Amino acid sequence: MHFSEGSVSILLGFILSFYFTMRAIPIMHKKQLGQNIREEGPQSHQKKKGTPSMGGVAIILATVIATLAIGIVNTEVLNVLVCVLGFAAFGAIGFLDDYLKVIKKHNEGLKSYQKFALQFILATLFALYMQFASGLDSLVYIPFFKTYIDFGIFYIPFVIFTILAMSNGVNLTDGLDGLASGVTFIVAMTMSVMSLRFAAIPSWLFFSALAGACLGFLAFNKNPAKIFMGDTGSLAIGGGITVAAFLTKLEFILPIVGIIYVLETVSVILQVGYFKLSGGKRLFRMAPLHHHFEEGGMNEVKVVYLFWLISLIAMFVVLFFA
Numbered sequence: 001m002h003f004s005e006g007s008v009s010i011l012l013g014f015i016l017s018f019y020f021t022m023r024a025i026p027i028m029h030k031k032q033l034g035q036n037i038r039e040e041g042p043q044s045h046q047k048k049k050g051t052p053s054m055g056g057v058a059i060i061l062a063t064v065i066a067t068l069a070i071g072i073v074n075t076e077v078l079n080v081l082v083c084v085l086g087f088a089a090f091g092a093i094g095f096l097d098d099y100l101k102v103i104k105k106h107n108e109g110l111k112s113y114q115k116f117a118l119q120f121i122l123a124t125l126f127a128l129y130m131q132f133a134s135g136l137d138s139l140v141y142i143p144f145f146k147t148y149i150d151f152g153i154f155y156i157p158f159v160i161f162t163i164l165a166m167s168n169g170v171n172l173t174d175g176l177d178g179l180a181s182g183v184t185f186i187v188a189m190t191m192s193v194m195s196l197r198f199a200a201i202p203s204w205l206f207f208s209a210l211a212g213a214c215l216g217f218l219a220f221n222k223n224p225a226k227i228f229m230g231d232t233g234s235l236a237i238g239g240g241i242t243v244a245a246f247l248t249k250l251e252f253i254l255p256i257v258g259i260i261y262v263l264e265t266v267s268v269i270l271q272v273g274y275f276k277l278s279g280g281k282r283l284f285r286m287a288p289l290h291h292h293f294e295e296g297g298m299n300e301v302k303v304v305y306l307f308w309l310i311s312l313i314a315m316f317v318v319l320f321f322a
Contacts, residue, residue, distance in 0.1 A: 013212025056233020090239025
């Protein structure tokens with residue numbers, strides 16, 4: 001396995017994603033498959049109504065094809081398949097939600113409990129695979145200390161919790177033009193390098209392909225966005241990167257480099273909790289966190305650049321110290 005194959009994976013992911021997204025935009029416009037904008041969100045976002053959504057399909061197709069094209073003949077086939085299946089399965093949940101909202105025009109899409117239940121089932125199946133069929137142990141790498149801890153009986157709940165947290169974290173991050181795709185490009189590139197260091201080749205190829213796919217999509221998703229990834233893309237990314245991280249034993253690296261996903265999730269939890277405990281007061285101007293900055297007067301593009309910068313700092317911390 002040579003470094004060049006990772007470069008090919010990134011390049012192929014980029015080319016395919018760019019092409020699929022470019023072709024999808026006019027088709028979605030013609031079929032009026034546009035984004036619905038929440039009334040309770042920032043008023044500045046209302047102008048985005050009708051922007052094509054479900055662009056995550058392009059990211060999924062590009063990543064899966066690029067990963068399989070390089071990995072199926074060069075490395076452990078089973079772990080390559082587990083990466084892409086986990087990625088696509090979570091994407092399928094998002095696709096169902098987007099289908100109901102965008103195509104069937106059911107504003108709510110899947111009910112929250114339905115979406116959570118499907119995510120929980122997939123997370124549980126993967127946790128059982130990791131524990132009993134993967135051939136890997138329940139050791140977890142602890143960054144900075146550069147040691148391993150055996151989670152034992154807590155390993156399965158840990159896997160389930162992490163997948164649910166990260167998949168929903170990416171979903172919450174996908175709220176500004178180019179935010180989730182740009183952050184995920186940085187996260188995927190970092191995890192690709194770390195996977196190569198740990199000689200986890202299937203995950204390395206998957207993260208490389210995903211990085212390329214996100215960059216290709218970002219060309220059309222940057223402000224002003226011509227297309228959104230929708231839940232199809234965000235849930236696929238959240239589930240896929242977590243599955244690949246577990247196969248690499250880099251579970252605790254992911255939330256460090258993916259600090260934006262964590263901050264977005266925590267902001268929502270704190271907002272809801274504070275609202276209930278304080279009798280209707282708000283801790284943030286609006287949640288998730290990116291809306292707090294917007295409501296404070298920061299331009300959307302500047303918020304995105306700020307969050308990208310935070311992700312880049314996290315990337316350097318991981319690469320040089322973790």
